[in-house]
Amino acid sequence: MTQRTKNRLLITGLLLLAYIAYQYGFSKTVALRSEVVKLTEQKIQYQNAPAQLAALAAKEKQLDQILEKNNVAGNSVQNNLLATLNRLSDSTQVRITTFEKPHIFTEEVSKKTTTTYNFTLEGDYRSLLHILYQLEQRYSYGNIVSAGFIKKKNYRTRKQYLQCQVLLQRLN
Template identity: 35%
Template sequence: MKLDNKNKMLLLGFVALLFLSYHLAIKKTLSLRADYLGNLENQELSKNIPLEIARLNHKEKYLDAQFMELNVSSSAFQTDLLKFLNENNTTQSVKLIEFKSPHFFQDKSTENVTYMMKLEGHYTEILKVLYALENQSGFGMISHTSFEKQNNHRTQKEHLQSSVFLKLVY
């Protein structure tokens, strides 16, 4: 069976017509349908947003009332911090030498509070207490630490003191 020129042109024209119809109409239709289905999913998800907002507002009011009942303030924070330091100091044989009053600093939209303290003990034990203070307790971040070796002239013994600045951002 031989194909003559008319049949070859007809077959070539049909293939070209299929190719053009896909690129000009079908491809755009398929992409628009995918966008439409994605928007339908987003519409279903957005129906629950007002209920979620109401639930979160109710939860926020409840938690605020609980905090007001417990009277959570900076003095309670200082008490918790001192309690944590004393518990860790007994397990790590580190002494809390000095705990100064907090320093408050107001930035544009945030309030920074810095607690200054001095610890005395061995280097590794002080580092363990600092690690527990920053990573395990959630009290804040340590903004500065300095170590100083001091000599007790009366007993002729040396000890290591560390000045620690603990920073909180509200």
């Protein structure tokens, strides 16, 4: 055998030895190490659970105070929204022409629901803007996704009026 053949056999033998050593010794050690890391992370999470529970309870109290401050009470958001719209429309000479059934969409992957309320208001431009501003800034019913202003004409009275179609979206 030549020196070159001996070197090739030596390198092949070393690679084979390293592979066998990894299969029988090192792979089990690496697997156990990753399991130890995972269990350590779970242990830390379980130790932090009481602190997280206390923080969540405090956050719930804070959110209840915010809801109370923003005049959102009761269980039905739709009834509260309609009551707020009635109260605001009485003070600003705006009429609620339609208030349709809410559209509820549930995302299949994350199981989150999105409720979209569709209603139409009629009145002058400033009053409509005032109501939209109040809904978005003062009350916590959701985000105004769309507000479309439509100028229409009543052919019987030959007068023009302004309608605002609003889509208000709430993520649950």
